[in-house]
Amino acid sequence: MELTKIKDFNELLSNISDSLNGKQREQLRDQIVKDIYSNAEVIADNNVSMQGEQTGIGEKIDDILTSKWLGFPIMLLMLGGVFWLTIVGANYPSAMLGEFLFWVEGHLSNLFMAVGAPNWLHGILVEGMYRTLAWVISVMLPPMAIFFPIFTLLEDLGYLPRVAFNLDNLFKKSGANGKQSLTMSMGFGCNAAGVIAARIIESPREKLLAILTNNFVPCNGRFPTLLILSMIFMGTVGGRGSSLLAAGIVVLLVLIGIAITLLVSWILSKTILKGIPSSFTLELPPYRKPQIGRVLVRSFIDRTLFVLWRAIVVAAPAGGIVWLLANNTIGGVSIIDYVANLIDPFATLIGLDGVILMAFILGLPANEIVLPILVMSYLSLGSMIEPDSADALRGILVNNGWTWVTALCTMLFSLLHFPCGTTILTIKKETNSWKWAIFGAVMPLTVAIIVTFLVNQIFTTLFL
Amino acid sequence: MGLTAKSSGLNLLRETFNLDVERNNPIIALAGNPNTGKSTVFNALTGLKQHTGNWPGKTVTQAQGYYENQGQEYTLVDLPGTYSLLASSTEEMVARDFICFAKPDATIVVADATNLERNLNLVLQVTELTDNVVLCLNLMDEAERKNIKIDIKGLEEELGIPVIPTIARDGIGLNDLKNMVTAIVNQDKQIKPVKVKYSPQIEAAVEELLPEIKNTLGELSEGLNLRWLALRLLEGDQTILDSMQNHYFRENLKGGVDCYGVD
Numbered sequence: 001m002e003l004t005k006i007k008d009f010n011e012l013l014s015n016i017s018d019s020l021n022g023k024q025r026e027q028l029r030d031q032i033v034k035d036i037y038s039n040a041e042v043i044a045d046n047n048v049s050m051q052g053e054q055t056g057i058g059e060k061i062d063d064i065l066t067s068k069w070l071g072f073p074i075m076l077l078m079l080g081g082v083f084w085l086t087i088v089g090a091n092y093p094s095a096m097l098g099e100f101l102f103w104v105e106g107h108l109s110n111l112f113m114a115v116g117a118p119n120w121l122h123g124i125l126v127e128g129m130y131r132t133l134a135w136v137i138s139v140m141l142p143p144m145a146i147f148f149p150i151f152t153l154l155e156d157l158g159y160l161p162r163v164a165f166n167l168d169n170l171f172k173k174s175g176a177n178g179k180q181s182l183t184m185s186m187g188f189g190c191n192a193a194g195v196i197a198a199r200i201i202e203s204p205r206e207k208l209l210a211i212l213t214n215n216f217v218p219c220n221g222r223f224p225t226l227l228i229l230s231m232i233f234m235g236t237v238g239g240r241g242s243s244l245l246a247a248g249i250v251v252l253l254v255l256i257g258i259a260i261t262l263l264v265s266w267i268l269s270k271t272i273l274k275g276i277p278s279s280f281t282l283e284l285p286p287y288r289k290p291q292i293g294r295v296l297v298r299s300f301i302d303r304t305l306f307v308l309w310r311a312i313v314v315a316a317p318a319g320g321i322v323w324l325l326a327n328n329t330i331g332g333v334s335i336i337d338y339v340a341n342l343i344d345p346f347a348t349l350i351g352l353d354g355v356i357l358m359a360f361i362l363g364l365p366a367n368e369i370v371l372p373i374l375v376m377s378y379l380s381l382g383s384m385i386e387p388d389s390a391d392a393l394r395g396i397l398v399n400n401g402w403t404w405v406t407a408l409c410t411m412l413f414s415l416l417h418f419p420c421g422t423t424i425l426t427i428k429k430e431t432n433s434w435k436w437a438i439f440g441a442v443m444p445l446t447v448a449i450i451v452t453f454l455v456n457q458i459f460t461t462l463f464l
Numbered sequence: 465m466g467l468t469a470k471s472s473g474l475n476l477l478r479e480t481f482n483l484d485v486e487r488n489n490p491i492i493a494l495a496g497n498p499n500t501g502k503s504t505v506f507n508a509l510t511g512l513k514q515h516t517g518n519w520p521g522k523t524v525t526q527a528q529g530y531y532e533n534q535g536q537e538y539t540l541v542d543l544p545g546t547y548s549l550l551a552s553s554t555e556e557m558v559a560r561d562f563i564c565f566a567k568p569d570a571t572i573v574v575a576d577a578t579n580l581e582r583n584l585n586l587v588l589q590v591t592e593l594t595d596n597v598v599l600c601l602n603l604m605d606e607a608e609r610k611n612i613k614i615d616i617k618g619l620e621e622e623l624g625i626p627v628i629p630t631i632a633r634d635g636i637g638l639n640d641l642k643n644m645v646t647a648i649v650n651q652d653k654q655i656k657p658v659k660v661k662y663s664p665q666i667e668a669a670v671e672e673l674l675p676e677i678k679n680t681l682g683e684l685s686e687g688l689n690l691r692w693l694a695l696r697l698l699e700g701d702q703t704i705l706d707s708m709q710n711h712y713f714r715e716n717l718k719g720g721v722d723c724y725g726v727d
Contacts, residue, residue: 010705012676012677012680012697020700025699025700028666028669028698028699029698029699029700031662031663031665031666032662032666032695032698032699033550035660035661035662035663035666036585036588036589036660037585039584039588039660039661040581040582040584040585040587040588041581043584043619043622043623044580044581044584045581046615046618046622047580047614047615047618047619047622048580048581048612048613048614048615049612049613049614049615050610050611050612050613051611051612051613199523199524199525202553202554202555285499286578286606291633429523430523
């Protein structure tokens with residue numbers, strides 16, 4: 001019986017639809033909305049009174065932060081400032097943590113020897129798993145513990161919507177949505193979070209653009225790689241102003257990421273994702289005094305510990321696997337060397353080498369472990385150096401034939417390549433399609449290969 | 465067992481929104497514009513007793529939590545922050561469908577006291593849908609700083625719903641809010657919201673439609689807000705029909721063949 005009701009009901013609707021043409025319908029809709037608004041206006045007018053002029057300090061600040069000429073420089077300065085604080089602030093605690101964790105390692109090794117554990121067990125557990133863990137924690141925890149709270153503070157203060165406001169025009173021109181800058185800021189923390197944040201974009205087409213390009217924002221897993229490489233290759237280690245230069249390079253990389261985001265969005269919206277950008281009203285919320293205590297706690301628990309825990313969960317088994325790969329041989333060559341040699345010719349074309357490329361591939365589960373795997377593979381006997389000494393790291397890399405072009409290509413590849421496994425799965429979940437998930441990995445990979453190939457060819461011909 | 469078919473029908477409906485009906489809590493919806501401190505209210509009320517998931521079939525985040533007041537536990541459902549319920553986005557549709565079909569026992573609308581006029585649009589649309597609404601007038605401290613004075617009594621009179629001023633981030637006014645919700649749920653407080661007055665053209669069209677709709681729906685029209693439905697039909701809103709089919713008719717169909725009588 002009810003089924004017929006639905007049919008009747010739908011018929012009724014179509015009857016009403018037929019009795020009105022599109023124009024009348026639109027008029028009715030407009031009139032309904034207008035009536036609600038005027039009701040609200042009357043009620044508000046009757047019960048709200050303003051005494052004196054509004055102070056409007058917020059508006060004055062907004063005029064500066066979102067002005068045509070100052071908006072962008074201020075944004076870049078802020079970004080650079082945050083990176084610089086992170087680099088400078090992370091150095092010392094990183095070294096301390098490293099020292100402590102490797103002191104623990106010494107004792108662990110002694111313990112293993114004392115109980116007479118077999119060599120391979122000590123290798124997998126201590127030289128493989130524990131050492132990778134120690135790396136990830138000592139290299140990643142300090143920058144995260146500094147970067148996230150500052151970032152959350154800016155968010156709480158209300159600065160991020162102003163960034164979206166500044167970038168709105170650029171995104172619109174490339175066929176995307178201005179809110180994409182907000183999902184991109186989330187991507188700094190974690191690309192998977194950035195992909196989920198794309199829910200705030202209503203148009204499905206623009207949401208897809210935001211999801212697919214989120215990878216071009218260096219997430220927290222790749223961020224330390226960029227920071228460390230730029231510190232040891234672009235800035236002379238220890239020199240004055242080196243941290244400033246390193247921060248500058250990272251800002252530059254972020255800008256390249258944004259440029260590529262815009263370019264890819266533009267190309268996609270001209271080809272497979274055709275459409276006109278929808279307009280939206282971006283609201284600039286009032287500035288609010290951030291609740292500093294809560295921000296610190298929230299960013300530490302929600303972001304720092306969350307990301308770190310994920311890294312640890314992936315890094316420990318990965319460390320064990322890499323140790324196994326490095327300590328088992330095929331025809332006298334360790335598996336790592338074997339694979340690295342296999343992909344070396346291609347990797348050389350794009351300015352990397354076989355080991356670097358392999359580290360990126362093995363890093364698919366979590367980008368955090370790319371650098372640890374890389375170092376471990378170079379020291380092919382399956383053990384890593386202590387992470388506290390940037391000089392030692394530089395030494396290893398240079399001994400393995402790294403130039404600043406290698407560093408640049410590695411950073412660019414890290415910035416662009418494919419998102420981590422979690423993010424790819426998240427794309428699948430959010431778009432409900434494996435097709436887009438795979439596209440979300442293959443497209444950035446293609447971009448990464450093209451860019452690093454060009455950079456490598458141009459720079460080696462010009463400078464080396 | 466002890467439950468009438470009607471109420472267990474409602475429970476079935478509520479279950480489709482991922483609500484845990486076993487708890488037998490009153491369901492409280494939390495609506496509001498973005499940037500009104502709605503999340504602050506949600507967090508302050510529920511504390512750590514909250515969990516997030518997705519709205520069924522949608523990639524929109526759903527947050528639920530529990531709080532206690534006067535010995536009774538309540539389930540608080542955080543609706544997506546929206547400026548209206550006109551279903552022009554998934555978020556607006558989710559919010560509308562929840563109020564419409566899960567029939568929360570009370571709905572709290574959080575409004576920004578510094579920007580009352582724009583926030584009232586949503587309030588008026590919610591009171592069109594359901595009677596049990598309380599307005600949580602948040603950010604009162606910012607309003608005071610901006611020298612904005614609001615006549616709470618006058619507002620209550622013109623809206624026909626209780627208005628509770630709050631400063632959620634400092635926890636001020638939240639007890640009053642909880643007590644008001646309890647009073648509404650226990651029916652100690654009767655609410656008759658003042659409905660939106662539309663222009664004569666619209667009112668006439670609605671009048672014309674009402675008997676037609678009643679006729680078509682027959683006994684199904686009971687418990688449905690026909691005036692509201694007529695307005696949606698005038699707008700040519702197809703989404704409400706889809707939602708009705710999804711939530712309402714399917715459940716009634718089950719009731720028709722009596723497949724749930726015992727809980």
